[in-house]
Amino acid sequence: MIKFYNNMDIETLKQLKNQLEAEKTELEKILEGFAEKDDNKEWETRYPDIAQGESIEEQADEVEEYENLLPVERALENKLKDVILALEKMDIGTYGKCENCDKDIPLDRLKAFPEARTCKDCE
Numbered sequence: 001m002i003k004f005y006n007n008m009d010i011e012t013l014k015q016l017k018n019q020l021e022a023e024k025t026e027l028e029k030i031l032e033g034f035a036e037k038d039d040n041k042e043w044e045t046r047y048p049d050i051a052q053g054e055s056i057e058e059q060a061d062e063v064e065e066y067e068n069l070l071p072v073e074r075a076l077e078n079k080l081k082d083v084i085l086a087l088e089k090m091d092i093g094t095y096g097k098c099e100n101c102d103k104d105i106p107l108d109r110l111k112a113f114p115e116a117r118t119c120k121d122c123e
């Protein structure tokens with residue numbers, strides 16, 4: 001049987017890959033709901049369209065909603081980047097190694113956070 005880091009067998013790796021791909025689809029779907037990719041492929045929260053005839057309060061509400069979404073967009077985008085990075089690492093065979101101390105990330109941690117980039121000690 002082919003062994004990867006963590007003595008991970010191919011079935012476990014496939015499971016984690018499925019988990020990551022599902023997460024990627026889900027995150028992109030949520031982001032598409034209120035943000036768009038700009039020319040640099042970075043996600044940007046859509047700025048509210050201020051329609052004619054809207055009251056100042058309506059406009060303020062829309063801007064407030066936009067401002068509340070910004071940190072959400074940032075957090076989702078960062079998670080999405082980690083998910084994509086993890087999938088790339090699977091392709092090149094470095095998946096499951098802590099980026100900081102180079103040790104294997106324990107399998108139970110990867111199962112809970114398949115996009116984890118570091119072990120718990122280095123987090």
Ligand SMILES: [Zn+2]
Pocket residue numbers: 098099100101102103118119120121122
């Ligand atoms: Zn570490």
